[in-house]
Amino acid sequence: MNIHEYQAKQLFLNYGIPIPDGKLAVNAENVTHIAQALGGDSWVVKAQIHAGGRGKAGGVKLAKTLAEVVSVTNDMLGITLATHQTDAAGLPVNSVLIEQTYPIERELYLSLLIDRSTQRMSFIASATGGMDIEAVAEHSPEKIISVSLHPAAGLQDYQCRKLAYALALSGGQIKTLANIMRGMVRLFLDKDASQIEINPLIVTGSGELLALDAKINFDDNALSAHPDIAALKDPTQEDDRENQAQQFGSVYITLEGNIGCMVNGAGLAMATMDIIKLKGGQPANFLDVGGGTDPEKVAKAFKLILSDSHVKAILINIFGGIVKCDTIAEGILAAVKETAINLPIVVRLEGTNAQLGRDLLNNSGLNLTAANDLDHAAEQIVMLAGAQ
Ligand code: ADP
Ligand code: MG
DSSP: OBOOHHHHHHHHHHTTOOOOOEEEESSSTTHHHHHHHHOSSOEEEEEOOSOSOTGGGTOEEEESSHHHHHHHHHHHTTOEEOOTTSOTTOEEOOOEEEEEOOOEEEEEEEEEEEETTTTEEEEEEESSOSTTHHHHHHHOGGGEEEEEOBTTTBSOHHHHHHHHHHTTOOTHHHHHHHHHHHHHHHHHHHTTEEEEEEEEEEEETTSOEEEOSOEEEEOGGGGGGOHHHHTTOOGGGSOHHHHHHHHTTOEEEEOSSSEEEEESSHHHHHHHHHHHHHTTOOBSEEEEOOSSOOHHHHHHHHHHHHTSTTOOEEEEEEEESSSOHHHHHHHHHHHHHHHTOOSOEEEEEEETTHHHHHHHHHTSOSSEEEESSHHHHHHHHHHHHHHO
């Protein structure tokens, strides 16, 4: 799960990571007072969306007068902002963060994530942070440095110093960086984060370090243990179908193809998408309806798949382990009748009572085919989607 910059900065504050003075606004009414209370003679207005790349897309704007704070806030609120990290449609801007403007001496990059290759938490840092970090990573990877944390020993002082020297920090900045890094590790572990990114971590004109931007991702599977984090969820920033699926205990992810997929089990769902691609087709979604698939869930999943107008055919791939295949077949038939689907459907059933389930489907008189194996099912669905 993603959260907004202002929420991430609040968490930073709790963990001793220095942030700029700022305040959230959801309308332009009070922004003059907010700016006056923050002080200074210029302000930055920052669109709050669940994506970076805002600076380059007009989502971070400088206001040199109080009147400009009002006009920039009015211009930003209510728009949908597309950046290189969003899809073409962009995300709605429902709030803005108003901050003091800080004089920037240097922009650094610092993040903490799980490095899958070493299976450890790793800090990634660069002295050349800021809005062009992707280009730095691509064209000058030697400017990106990392340190990985031993799972038992944790973050060591020498590792903080190593990063501080690589970032060309000196004096008191070295200690501040170590405190920031320790705060990031505690936050990461306490809240089951999957990534914490500060880009840029700035060195101000007076040599202070400040997290000017803040991005945190959390492990969805750990959210039930962190109600405080789960409460930060903003559904307006997420795909509507993904939210709906969550409500009936399934995982749905929108993709760009035209073959709707309904599968039980995440691994089987991945394999199903792979084989569709192998046969020359494109999946419209990932959908894991879970192990205990009942007829009601199947009907909800059908409706979800059908709400995507790109879908031209549906492949159902269910392994009847916990639930018997004939029960699933009955559920599918009930859902097909209820939703009055007229798209071609191919069903691959395997597991307990598989033949019984296939017979029910084949004798239903409905527009669906029970395939004998996955290879055959994938070939058929790609052919049927292509013919629509
Ligand atoms: P994004 O990563 O989405 O583009 P950032 O929060 O990193 O958004 O802001 C983009 C750039 O705007 C920063 O790299 C920085 O140069 C400038 N910026 C952001 N906040 C401030 C601020 N409070 N004071 C001065 N400059 C800022
Ligand atoms: Mg940034």
